[in-house]
Amino acid sequence: MAETIIYAARKIITMAPSRPEVSHVAVRDGRILGIGTLEELASWGDYRLDDRFAGKVLMPGFVEGHAHTMEGTLWRNVYVGWFDRMDPDGRVWSGLKSIDAVVDRLREAEAQMTDPEAPLAAWALDPIYMENRRVTRQELDQVSTTRPIGILHASGHIMNVNTRALELAGLMKPGVNHPGIPLGEDGLPLGPLYGPDAMTPVGPHVGFDRALTDCDERGLRDYGKLCVRAGVTTCTDLAARLTDDSVDMMLRVTAEDDYPACIVPLRVFFGMSAEEIVDYCVSLKPRSTERLRLGRIKAVADGSIQGFSARLRWPGYYNGAPNGLWYTAPEQMSDLYHRALAAGVQVHTHTNGDQATQMALDMLEPALKAHPSPDHRFTLQHCQMADAAQFRKMRSLGMNVNLFANHHFYWGDEHYRLTVGPERACRMNACRTALDTGVPMAIHSDAPVTPLGPLFTAWAAVNRITASGRVQGEAERISVSEALYAITLGAAYTLHMDGEVGSIEVGKRADFAVLDSDPTQTDPMALKDIGVWGTVQGGRVFPASAL
Ligand SMILES: [Zn+2]
Secondary structure (H helix, E strand, O other), X not given: OOOEEEEEEEEEEOOOOOOOEEEXXXXXXXXXXXXXXHHHHHOOOXXXXXXXXXXXXXEEOEEEOOOOOHHHHHOOOEEOOOOOEEOOOOOEEOOOOOHHHHHHHXXXXXXXXXXXXOOEEEEEEOHHHHOOOOOOHHXXXXXXXXXXXXXXXXXXXXXXXXXXXXXXXXXXXXXXXOOOOOEOOOOOEOOEEEHHHHHOOOHHHHOOOOOOOOOOHHHHHHHHHHHHHHOEEEEEEEEEOOOHHHHHHXXXXXXXXXXXXXXXXXXXXXXXOHHHHHHHHHHHHHHOEOOEOOOEEEXXXXXXXXXXXXXXXXXXXXXXXXOOOOOOOHHHHHHHXXXXXXXXXXXXXXXXOHHHHHHHHHHHHHHHHHOOOOOOOOEXXXXXXXXXXXXXXXXXXXXXEEEOOOHHHHHHHHHHHHHOHHHHHHHOOOHHHHHHHOOOEEEOOOOOOXXXXXXXXXXXXXXXXXXXXXXXXXXXXXXXXHXXXXXXXXXHHHOOOOOOOOOOOXXXXXXXXXXOOOHHHOOHHHHHHOOEEEEEEOOEEEEHHHO
8 A cells, every 4th residue: 555644734724624724744656645633644544744844834736827838948048027037946046137238138148159140039028117119229239239139028028139130130221121120320220129020030040949839858846846836736838739749748747746837737728629629628538647738719809908918998008009910810709719618628717808808708608698507617817907797797608707906916007008098007907896795806926027026926915015016906905814715725726636735634735835924914015035944745755946
């Protein structure tokens, strides 16, 4: 018979309604055999007592319901973001506050490169913090005129390149006529490239040579390290292409004995018809394993609010910017919902603007009438601008929501003064309204857009502090215990996985986040600073210090 290990901890926060706090948890075969006192658990038979967590607090392993494993791959490029950020090896890279600082960091990286032809790639630039100023090719030429250089923005939708990169792509000539490629006074491309159309021809020359949303083998392993450091044991990959090769790779890597997380990739609704993607996901589902869950779809209705590409209802953008873009047309969304409901395939839909949310609601209602589907758990992802009436509609349609709580901190000030204005900025990511309305709710990071870290995300939902230190939308704050539920069972529910993860209860997978202190006894303003010792996933122990 398999060995039973009983872990003693300072406190175990179980999220189990009948026994919310215990001192011991017994694990056998990677599953939870029981929770309670040592005496109660000893009656299961021979055991080994493990007290390495005696000074720690255990919670259910965190479930990140909206992130992208591509972050693992991005870290092989130079980080040039505005905020401090930890890489998979635990090094904290300081945030850069000026273009000069970005150029300096690129120069340092360039000095260490041995191959003179190799491209220099960087990521996470966000000029919205620098008066939205454009970075020109001449500025990047200060780093090198002979080596191609490319910087991907935090949003993933814009790239800055130097002169050499434009030459290699054949764009260093007058007469380039493309809305995504602005020209300088000399008639030559200025350096920024907007949108996939403009970025794709240059990307391969600057080191972004795959479809950006795909994660490679080393990236998937590095992503696993980020999960351990953040206390995450189940993580989505919310817009994967899931080619045959990438599915094979993900199956192989996640099956390795020391792979520390369960990954849930959703096939993005792009480049396939609704009929094809539903059939494809039906065929993928049986290939699921303990650590790779296949068979779900992600649809994208609109763009991003800070990029002014989200679809807003009247009165539109606060600064008068024109309305955003439909990434998926309403008719296509309708077709997808009908077919997915008929086939029993779950769809998560990205909607940022409130018009996009309305479109998803309007398309789902008739589809549900045609294909009644109890417990479908179709989930709106981001859903940042939904108002109270839309939450009521979500509840009556049986929908879930996964709100982008981190946005308050990262872009809250910009939403207030620039994108949607004060009133709508205060109702963004309305966690309180969602819960009060009875809509099942999760909260997320959208890593790599913001860093993976459910305790930070919980902090953001509880405090709603912007980067400048203001509380924005006081009435939409939630309690610490509600936020802890959202990052465990709340997210598990949106994935139909609440029966196997998200709480510490008998029969569930032995997945724990191991914390240095107790989030329920911490000043809510310090939630984000709680140390994560590591994780236990499927009964296997992963200390962050050993990564
Ligand atoms: Zn995303």
